[in-house]
Amino acid sequence: MDEKNQNNQTIELIKNRRTIRTYDPKALTQDEIDAIVQGAMRAPTAGNMMFYSIIQVTDQKLKDRLVVTCDNQPHIAKAPLVLLFLADMQRWWDYFKVCKVEEMCQERSKDFQTPQESDLLLASCDALIAAQNAVIAAEALGIGSCYIGDIMENYEIHREMFDLPRWAFPITLLCFGHPKGDKNKIPLTSRFPQKFIHFTNKYTRLSEQNFTEMLKNDRRGMRIKDAQNIGQNLYLSKLGADYSLEMRRSVKVAIKEWIKKE
Numbered sequence: 001m002d003e004k005n006q007n008n009q010t011i012e013l014i015k016n017r018r019t020i021r022t023y024d025p026k027a028l029t030q031d032e033i034d035a036i037v038q039g040a041m042r043a044p045t046a047g048n049m050m051f052y053s054i055i056q057v058t059d060q061k062l063k064d065r066l067v068v069t070c071d072n073q074p075h076i077a078k079a080p081l082v083l084l085f086l087a088d089m090q091r092w093w094d095y096f097k098v099c100k101v102e103e104m105c106q107e108r109s110k111d112f113q114t115p116q117e118s119d120l121l122l123a124s125c126d127a128l129i130a131a132q133n134a135v136i137a138a139e140a141l142g143i144g145s146c147y148i149g150d151i152m153e154n155y156e157i158h159r160e161m162f163d164l165p166r167w168a169f170p171i172t173l174l175c176f177g178h179p180k181g182d183k184n185k186i187p188l189t190s191r192f193p194q195k196f197i198h199f200t201n202k203y204t205r206l207s208e209q210n211f212t213e214m215l216k217n218d219r220r221g222m223r224i225k226d227a228q229n230i231g232q233n234l235y236l237s238k239l240g241a242d243y244s245l246e247m248r249r250s251v252k253v254a255i256k257e258w259i260k261k262e
């Protein structure tokens, strides 16, 4: 990175962001909340259709329940601001009904389609890009944040808790709050060397030697308990763990519901 970029405040902010899980209990001001939500809403979206919605969770009972339904994460209950990001095609299909789009298609012998898998992915892109804008807007105000991916678990329960229609899928939850204590004391997490992430023109599969180099400075290697290497460790603790199995089950149910024919 050249010197010009090193002095760029936005680049510095992005480079120094870290996930914050312990919050000062003081409430965020309405101005702070608006800046975060309006920051999210300036994110680019596919065709500027804004295929997402945000639910601000203010009810402490809902927050307490989310702790349990999102794999027992107590920081959700203590976060002064909790935003649920939905991949949302419901708004548009409701409007299509208002606009009699199906009838128009019939008159023109054109197939009228309801949202399918691609729409879920597109809406998820919109929602996640908006979420990351919210993270950066918050960061600029000195407010920390934490994504909760486990919101994709327990689809049936979350659907009921937030009264979600079938084409609104909870893709991520964000907790926000001023960091408790000096956030700079939380070490920055490591990243893999750029060459293993950033390819030119074509995908590159990695060799065993590449993996050794890629993970050389990975602190997770120091925490291996019942496993012989980082791969075994991370499979056991993450992608093969109970929460991942529940997420796979839950998302299967949600997709089935999303694409089912009336």
Ligand SMILES: Cc1cc2nc3c(=O)[nH]c(=O)nc-3n(C[C@H](O)[C@H](O)[C@H](O)COP(=O)(O)O)c2cc1C
Pocket (backbone or CB within 6 Å): 017, 018, 019, 020, 021, 073, 146, 147, 148, 149, 150, 188, 189
């Ligand atoms: C999609 C996604 C899901 C995440 N889910 C959780 C979560 O459920 N709980 C949590 O404490 N952190 C969660 N995180 C935060 C990551 O653990 C964190 O970003 C990662 O360890 C890197 O640390 P850093 O953000 O401080 O750089 C999630 C992050 C992302 C992007």
